[in-house]
Amino acid sequence: MANVQDSGLSxxxxxxxxxxxxxxxxxxxxWRDRGxxxxxxxCTYVPEEVIHAAGxxxxxxxxxxxxxxxxxxxxxxxxxxxxxxxxxxxxxxRGEYDFLDGVVGGSTxxxxxxxxxxxxxxxxxxxxxxxxxxxxxxxxxxMLYHCEVLEFKQHLEEYLGLKITEEALYHSxxxxxxxxxxxxxxxxxxxxxKPPISGAETMEVLNASFxxxxxxxxxxxxxxxxxxxxxxxxxxxxxxxxxxxxxxxNADFVRFIEDQGGMxxxxxxxxxxxxxxxxxxxxxxLSLTEAxxxxxxxxxxxxxxxxxxxxxxxxxxxxxxxxxxxxxxxxIRYCVPYAHDxxxxxxxxxxxxxxxxxxxxxxxxxxxxxxxxxxxAFIEMLEAKRR
Amino acid sequence: xxxQMTENKLSVIIRACRLVRRMLRADPEARxxxxxxxxxxxxxFARILRAKEEGGFLVxxxxxxxxxxxxxxxxxxxxxxxxxxxxxxxxxxxSDILASGARxxxxxxxxxxxxxxxxxxxxxxxxxxxxxxxxxxxxxxxxKSGELIMEVCHCPGFLLDRPFKRSQHEIGYLVxxxxxxxxFLEERSGRKMDWDKLSEIVARMDRQIELVRQINELRKxxxxxxxxxxxxxxxxxxxxxxxxxxxxxxxxxxHQELTEAVREGRGAVKPERFRxxxxxxxxxxxxxxxxRMSRQFGAVSVIEPFFTYWGEGRLEASRPLESVAMKSYMIxxxxxxxxLDERAxxxxxxxxxxxxxxxxxxxxxxxxxxxxxxxKLFKDILAEKGxxxxxxxxxxxxxxxxxxxxxxxxxxxxxxxxxxx
Numbered sequence: 001m002a003n004v005q006d007s008g009l010s011x012x013x014x015x016x017x018x019x020x021x022x023x024x025x026x027x028x029x030x031w032r033d034r035g036x037x038x039x040x041x042x043c044t045y046v047p048e049e050v051i052h053a054a055g056x057x058x059x060x061x062x063x064x065x066x067x068x069x070x071x072x073x074x075x076x077x078x079x080x081x082x083x084x085x086x087x088x089x090x091x092x093x094r095g096e097y098d099f100l101d102g103v104v105g106g107s108t109x110x111x112x113x114x115x116x117x118x119x120x121x122x123x124x125x126x127x128x129x130x131x132x133x134x135x136x137x138x139x140x141x142x143m144l145y146h147c148e149v150l151e152f153k154q155h156l157e158e159y160l161g162l163k164i165t166e167e168a169l170y171h172s173x174x175x176x177x178x179x180x181x182x183x184x185x186x187x188x189x190x191x192x193x194k195p196p197i198s199g200a201e202t203m204e205v206l207n208a209s210f211x212x213x214x215x216x217x218x219x220x221x222x223x224x225x226x227x228x229x230x231x232x233x234x235x236x237x238x239x240x241x242x243x244x245x246x247x248x249x250n251a252d253f254v255r256f257i258e259d260q261g262g263m264x265x266x267x268x269x270x271x272x273x274x275x276x277x278x279x280x281x282x283x284x285x286l287s288l289t290e291a292x293x294x295x296x297x298x299x300x301x302x303x304x305x306x307x308x309x310x311x312x313x314x315x316x317x318x319x320x321x322x323x324x325x326x327x328x329x330x331x332i333r334y335c336v337p338y339a340h341d342x343x344x345x346x347x348x349x350x351x352x353x354x355x356x357x358x359x360x361x362x363x364x365x366x367x368x369x370x371x372x373x374x375x376x377a378f379i380e381m382l383e384a385k386r387r
Numbered sequence: 388x389x390x391q392m393t394e395n396k397l398s399v400i401i402r403a404c405r406l407v408r409r410m411l412r413a414d415p416e417a418r419x420x421x422x423x424x425x426x427x428x429x430x431x432f433a434r435i436l437r438a439k440e441e442g443g444f445l446v447x448x449x450x451x452x453x454x455x456x457x458x459x460x461x462x463x464x465x466x467x468x469x470x471x472x473x474x475x476x477x478x479x480x481x482s483d484i485l486a487s488g489a490r491x492x493x494x495x496x497x498x499x500x501x502x503x504x505x506x507x508x509x510x511x512x513x514x515x516x517x518x519x520x521x522x523x524x525x526x527x528x529x530x531k532s533g534e535l536i537m538e539v540c541h542c543p544g545f546l547l548d549r550p551f552k553r554s555q556h557e558i559g560y561l562v563x564x565x566x567x568x569x570x571f572l573e574e575r576s577g578r579k580m581d582w583d584k585l586s587e588i589v590a591r592m593d594r595q596i597e598l599v600r601q602i603n604e605l606r607k608x609x610x611x612x613x614x615x616x617x618x619x620x621x622x623x624x625x626x627x628x629x630x631x632x633x634x635x636x637x638x639x640x641x642h643q644e645l646t647e648a649v650r651e652g653r654g655a656v657k658p659e660r661f662r663x664x665x666x667x668x669x670x671x672x673x674x675x676x677x678x679r680m681s682r683q684f685g686a687v688s689v690i691e692p693f694f695t696y697w698g699e700g701r702l703e704a705s706r707p708l709e710s711v712a713m714k715s716y717m718i719x720x721x722x723x724x725x726x727l728d729e730r731a732x733x734x735x736x737x738x739x740x741x742x743x744x745x746x747x748x749x750x751x752x753x754x755x756x757x758x759x760x761x762x763k764l765f766k767d768i769l770a771e772k773g774x775x776x777x778x779x780x781x782x783x784x785x786x787x788x789x790x791x792x793x794x795x796x797x798x799x800x801x802x803x804x805x806x807x808x
Contacts, residue, residue: 078756
């Protein structure tokens with residue numbers, strides 16, 4: 001509840017409970033008790049709707065959201081791979097994801113690719129599939145990715161011994177689109193001068209979003225939106241910030257930034273905006289699988305995509321839309337796609353008059369002394385600029 | 388200042404090649420193929436240096452890029468990663484270009500061949516290409532390197548988006564990407580693709596692969612006839628001269644020399660004590676030292692499953708573009724950088740048996756996340772076959788990462804271990 005005044009939002013506690021007890025959260029346990037299968041996905045380019053339409057619960061594989069030792073992850077993956085992939089592998093090796101019936105990855109970045117390889121060799125989840133994800137947005141890239149989605153769908157059908165019907169797919173698209181729309185509304189609240197919900201709280205909601213059935217999540221989120229819009233809560237942050245960069249699930253890191261006087265009002269993270277960003281567009285004359293594949297390839301891009309200008313443009317568009325004073329970039333060490341983009345992104349932001357603070361962190365890290373000093377100095381600079 | 392530095396760095400490489408050739412000529416045991424190799428290397432970099440003044444169109448390209456197309460269009464290729472590590476090989480110190488990369492804001496996590504490369508362009512240590520081509524065939528560093536280079540060199544560029552797997556629709560996509568790239572090159576260079584020439588190059592590349600396979604067959608012999616670190620020559624020839632007449636001449640000469648050596652029972656090291664499998668690339672600045680160590684201990688690399696061990700498959704001159712696409716999946720390194728399936732892992736096991744491997748050396752380049760992420764996996768596979776693995780932490784370009792003494796100590800201990808077994 002960093003720098004957000006007023007009493008708490010009671011609905012937030014439900015999301016927190018999901019995160020606190022994952023993977024033994026009630027919603028997941030009940031699903032499995034009913035005989036439901038659960039598949040883990042490793043990257044936002046994996047089309048969840050296809051998994052859901054097969055009657056399987058898709059959840060996101062993430063690592064420890066807090067700082068922890070990564071002995072197994074380091075031993076199997078070496079320290080020069082990003083701490084997110086090592087943290088995920090660590091959990092896998094320790095049996096924390098033993099309940100998974102399948103794992104689905106994409107050829108998205110080195111960390112994700114190697115995590116998938118090692119997961120298959122050492123964690124041995126029964127079903128595994130990796131999708132080739134093009135790096136371009138050309139028509140042929142879209143055709144390729146559509147083929148990949150179809151191949152994945154077929155693989156699922158063969159493995160599960162069922163047919164994914166058009167009706168099921170349509171239903172799943174509607175469900176996931178509803179979720180995206182609700183999350184958009186949550187973000188819209190943060191456009192307010194004094195948002196009723198903080199960046200850290202939003203991240204807690206998002207973390208829960210990929211750890212439970214969307215049917216339940218959507219209902220809870222609708223209730224939260226209702227509660228938040230009626231609430232008198234107001235953020236007391238002094239400057240408006242946008243968070244960009246590597247994968248992040250540690251709400252405490254966001255809370256730490258907000259504790260220094262920042263208001264994280266939007267972001268460009270694969271665990272938040274890039275996760276829910278764009279809907280699957282129906283009624284465009286495309287088949288359902290094609291509509292899905294187009295959405296995933298055209299979605300708010302990861303740094304892996306080319307040209308990077310597409311990502312930069314959308315970051316700037318969001319920064320302007322949310323009236324941010326500055327951008328905080330956090331790059332997990334050895335997250336090379338984002339590291340490569342930094343010099344070019346900084347230049348683009350500078351041209352738009354938006355200052356950027358670049359932080360090197362480890363996945364799961366909270367604000368250490370040095371980070372604190374830098375964040376404080378950045379916020380002070382933004383405040384001075386405002387005056 | 389800029390042009391002076393450019394001349395200096397390339398000139399250093401060229402002068403070093405000349406020096407090595409002079410030394411080899413004076414060495415009665417030197418093989419003709421070695422002389423040819425350094426002559427090729429010298430000419431490759433001299434061509435880059437001359438490109439601007441001779442009206443050549445200089446094309447920078449990343450590792451494993453299908454340079455066959457560049458050659459077929461009569462353009463001048465510049466293999467960027469090889470340029471960086473050749474600088475490291477011949478100068479021993481890349482601190483200036485690494486510092487230049489850092490000044491651009493390039494993070495430490497970006498591997499030194501790429502940090503050094505962009506730094507070299509920024510400082511003028513390498514000539515700016517007329518166009519930059521890069522791909523996602525290896526890792527995020529290659530896939531992400533192009534845009535900053537375009538910015539630094541003020542040149543246009545093209546990303547070749549190569550699909551991860553090799554289904555028919557993926558190969559089709561790659562062919563279409565190659566077609567787009569040819570259009571891009573034609574537009575920018577004003578030169579037309581010579582399809583007959585590409586077919587000839589593909590036919591020669593097919594022969595080139597076949598020759599490497601035959602050379603590897605000869606390396607199975609005990610004692611093995613090929614020099615301890617000789618595989619780096621095979622690698623460089625493959626990278627810089629795909630389907631080029633000089634590459635065939637070199638490989639045919641080498642094959643002949645090795646055939647003779649086998650017939651006469653001559654080994655590369657005397658006596659041959661340890662037959663090694665090598666993973667990844669040794670630090671360039673330690674090459675001379677590693678060669679001496681190998682000879683001192685009778686240790687020789689007999690196979691490199693992910694560098695020289697070509698898989699099955701042939702290239703067809705009648706389908707040049709499809710063959711270039713297929714080759715990208717046949718390249719030995721792609722077994723490691725592509726989906727790490729059973730086929731890739733079985734290649735390691737097969738190599739242990741076929742090449743009578745005693746031990747493996749894994750050069751764990753701190754900047755290479757892909758190769759480091761498989762250390763344990765490969766080590767486990769080798770352990771099941773009773774083959775120990777030595778992991779040498781290093782950096783292929785940055786000489787400050789691993790001192791020579793540390794590597795010496797590790798190698799000595801490893802050879803002792805092998806001896807005891």
